[in-house]
Amino acid sequence: MASRARVRAPELIGRGGWLNTGGNDLTLADLRGRIVILDFWTFCCVNCLHVLDELRELEEKHRDTVVIVGVHSPKFVHEAEHQAVVDAVERYEVHHPVLDDPELATWKQYAVRAWPTLVVIDPEGYVVAQHAGEGHAHALETLVARLEADHAAKGTLRRGDGPYVPPEPVPTELRFPGKALRLPGGSFLVSDTTRHQLVELAADGESVVRRIGAGERGLHDGPSERARFSEPQGLAPLPDGTVAVADTVNHALRRFDPATGEVTTLAGTGRQWWQGSPTEGPAREVDLSSPWDLAWFAGRLWIAMAGVHQLWTYDPEAGTVRAAAGTTNEGLVDGPAEQAWFAQPSGLAAAGDRLWVADSETSAVRYVERDPQGAADGFVVRTAVGTGLFDFGHRDGAADQALLQHPLGVTALPDGSVAISDTYNHALRRYDPATGEVSTLATDLREPSGAVLADGDIVVVESARHRLTRLRLPEEAVRVESVAHRTQRAATDIAPGTLRLDVVFQAPDGQKLDTRYGPSTRLLISSSPPELLAGGDGAGTDLSRELVLTAGVTEGVLHVSAMAASCDDDPSNEYPACHMHQQDWGVPVRVTEGGATRLPLVLAGMDG
Numbered sequence: 001m002a003s004r005a006r007v008r009a010p011e012l013i014g015r016g017g018w019l020n021t022g023g024n025d026l027t028l029a030d031l032r033g034r035i036v037i038l039d040f041w042t043f044c045c046v047n048c049l050h051v052l053d054e055l056r057e058l059e060e061k062h063r064d065t066v067v068i069v070g071v072h073s074p075k076f077v078h079e080a081e082h083q084a085v086v087d088a089v090e091r092y093e094v095h096h097p098v099l100d101d102p103e104l105a106t107w108k109q110y111a112v113r114a115w116p117t118l119v120v121i122d123p124e125g126y127v128v129a130q131h132a133g134e135g136h137a138h139a140l141e142t143l144v145a146r147l148e149a150d151h152a153a154k155g156t157l158r159r160g161d162g163p164y165v166p167p168e169p170v171p172t173e174l175r176f177p178g179k180a181l182r183l184p185g186g187s188f189l190v191s192d193t194t195r196h197q198l199v200e201l202a203a204d205g206e207s208v209v210r211r212i213g214a215g216e217r218g219l220h221d222g223p224s225e226r227a228r229f230s231e232p233q234g235l236a237p238l239p240d241g242t243v244a245v246a247d248t249v250n251h252a253l254r255r256f257d258p259a260t261g262e263v264t265t266l267a268g269t270g271r272q273w274w275q276g277s278p279t280e281g282p283a284r285e286v287d288l289s290s291p292w293d294l295a296w297f298a299g300r301l302w303i304a305m306a307g308v309h310q311l312w313t314y315d316p317e318a319g320t321v322r323a324a325a326g327t328t329n330e331g332l333v334d335g336p337a338e339q340a341w342f343a344q345p346s347g348l349a350a351a352g353d354r355l356w357v358a359d360s361e362t363s364a365v366r367y368v369e370r371d372p373q374g375a376a377d378g379f380v381v382r383t384a385v386g387t388g389l390f391d392f393g394h395r396d397g398a399a400d401q402a403l404l405q406h407p408l409g410v411t412a413l414p415d416g417s418v419a420i421s422d423t424y425n426h427a428l429r430r431y432d433p434a435t436g437e438v439s440t441l442a443t444d445l446r447e448p449s450g451a452v453l454a455d456g457d458i459v460v461v462e463s464a465r466h467r468l469t470r471l472r473l474p475e476e477a478v479r480v481e482s483v484a485h486r487t488q489r490a491a492t493d494i495a496p497g498t499l500r501l502d503v504v505f506q507a508p509d510g511q512k513l514d515t516r517y518g519p520s521t522r523l524l525i526s527s528s529p530p531e532l533l534a535g536g537d538g539a540g541t542d543l544s545r546e547l548v549l550t551a552g553v554t555e556g557v558l559h560v561s562a563m564a565a566s567c568d569d570d571p572s573n574e575y576p577a578c579h580m581h582q583q584d585w586g587v588p589v590r591v592t593e594g595g596a597t598r599l600p601l602v603l604a605g606m607d608g
Contacts, residue, residue: 179293238316248292404422446462502544
C-alpha cells in the first residue's frame, strides 16, 4: 500500500485461546521476522468463507515467509462457543493458526468494523495495510512480494516453517454433512461437505451404500469414483430423474445421475461472480457465487445464491441461468423480486405456490410467490419470521415477535406449515402460516442444516454431530424459555447533527482507479430505522458523504455498501487486469453529545 504510517500492531488476545498450534499460545513476538496477515472472520459469514478460499493459494506460495492468523470474531451467540469454533476450523479446512476471540478483544484493538477484514503486519511488527471485504488476493500478493524484498534486503525477514499444527483427524462416516435428499428407492443422498463428496445412505440413514466423488477438492466431471466437488451443499431432484447439486465452493451446479453414477456440470464456470459480471445467459458461461441450496419451483430450478444475497434460476430446457430475486445488497427488504434484499439465503423448499427461503444472516424465513399486481412472470418476496441483520434469539409465539438464530434450512410439511432448521439454536422450529405462530419441535440437535421427510418422520441433518437423526413429528410443540439477542458489537458514539462518512480506499501497489468508462466507485447508504437519517442516504459515486441525522432518533444501524474498481497500472499493457473491491458494513451507532463527527470505514489502505 502507498501509506507509510508506522503503527505498532497491538497484541493478539482472545479468551477462547489458540487453535491449530499444537496447544501453544502465540504472541506477535513469536511471529517477528514473518509477514503476518490477520484474517478477522466469523464462520456464519459467506464473504469470510470466500476470503478463506482466496488466501489458500497465497498461504501455500509464501508458506516460509507469511503466517496467516485467523482471528475468530463472532456475530451470533452460538459463534462465541469454543467448540463451535473448533468445528468451523475443521469444517472449512482452515490450515493456519486461529485465535478464538469471543469477546472481540482483538477486534476492538485493531478498530475493525466489518467481517471479513484483513490486516497486514510487516516483519518488524508494524501494521502496513488493511482491507475490508473480499477480492484483495491480487493486492495482497503484490504487497507480500514487496515486503519480502524490502525486509530481505534489511535483514529483518525470517524464513522457515510456520506455527501451524494440524489437528488429529476424527473417523466418522459423514463429516459436517450439509443437506439431504430422499431418493425414490427410500435411501438418502447426503452432501458430505467437508469430505467433498456425496454419500448415499440406506433407508436406515446410517449404512453407507456408496460414495460419489474422489474425496478431494476439485471441479472434475466423470464417473463417481473420479468426479470431484468442493464443499457441496444443496440437493434437488430434476424432472429427468437426476439430482442437481449446489457445488458451493466451486461456484457451480453439478448433476448426479443415480442410475449411472456420472457427474456432469450444469452451470457455472468455476469462477466467483463479481459486480459487473453477466446475471443471465448460457449456464456454462455465467459465473455463480456460492450456491447453497436448490429447489424446483414454478418450472425452474431455483438457486439460493448465498454469496451475492440473491436467488437465481436455472432452466434445464434452455440451458440458461438468470438472477431472479435480490439486488446483491445485504439486508431484509420485501417487495417485487428484483427490488428485494436478502442476506445469505441458504435453504429453499417449494410448497404449492410458495418458495420458502431460509435467509440465514437476517435470522429470517422469507417466501417467494407470484406477484398478484405484477407481470405474468413476476414474483414478490415477503417475510414470515425475522426483522433484520442484528436481531436473533430463540423465542416462540406470534411470528412478528418470534426469533430464530441463523437458520440454514426449511422443509415443507404435509399440513402446509414449514419446519425450520434453526441452526445456531440447535433446534427444529415450525412456522404455521394458518395461525401465524412459531413453535419449537425439537431441541438438543447440533447445528441442524437441513431436513427431509420420510414415512411420516422428519430426518434432520445434524451437521456438527456428523449424522442424520430421525424424529417423530410431534403433535405438540416443545416449550422453551424465550431468549432474545442483538449483535454484541459496541455501538459507535456519534454527535447529533451532521456526520461525515469516509470510505477509505487507496489503490494497491501497481494499480490505479479505473476511470475509463466513468466513475469507478459506488457508495450506497441506508439506515435502520430509516428515520435515523434525515439526509445523505441513497446511492452515489463519491466515497465520502455528509449524513444528516434526524433530531430525536438516538440509536440505529448505518448500512454502508462500497465498491471500487482498480486496474494494473502498466502503460505498456493495452488490456490491463482489473480488480473489484467491495464491502458491506452494518455499523451500530448511538447519537450522543460529544460523539464523533467523522466515521471512517477502511475498504483498502490506511486511514491517515
